Amino acid sequence: QSALTQPASVSGSPGQSITISCTGTSSDVGGYNYVSWYQQYPGKAPKLLIYDVSNRPSGVSNRFSGSKSGNTASLTISGLQAEDEAVYHCCSWTSTSWVFGGGTKLTVL
């Protein structure tokens, strides 16, 4: 199972919105509504941000939103804040396993 494709890095200024894409195939992202997103600070544990494409766990800011079109899922962060600078990982269920993206480093300028 090949890894999902994410941009290596994205950047934005405080207050702006950014979108991180996550491209897979019809066997993973396109085949199931089981895409999740995780935020990870250096040396820390990943944290669940979005599950089942667009759902937020309790306690996660509504500045984070998820969507999917075909084989590509997207994470949008609105009203960028300095604390959003982190690595973001997407993940998809594949019916027998999970596949992750390579991670996207978000820099807040």
Place this chain on the structure above:
Amino acid sequence: EVQLLESGGGLVQPGGSLRLSCAASGFSFSSSAMTWVRQAPGKGLEWVSTSGSGGSIYYADSVKGRFTISRDNSKNTLYLQMNSLGAEDTAIYHCAARKEGNYFDYWGQGTLVTVSS
């Protein structure tokens, strides 16, 4: 408060073995599926193995036949026995808990495994 604390990582020679542990607290361990996910230096996350709450077990092709996942519900602890280790297994190994859906609710910080002579 949910806690997942991994231990057992370290430096091991190629061909060697290592046993990782993950001590869980703050949630229902026995009714949760538990998973190992690794992250090689400078790389993304990679799913390794899952132990379902009902006893089902799954492995990534890259570790099948070499790694064994197990759990002790009486100790709220997840294990990963790793044999025939190679340089490609060098990574931080995280344990993660999955309550109901196809996503990982809780994660540990990880333990570093380095395979080198």
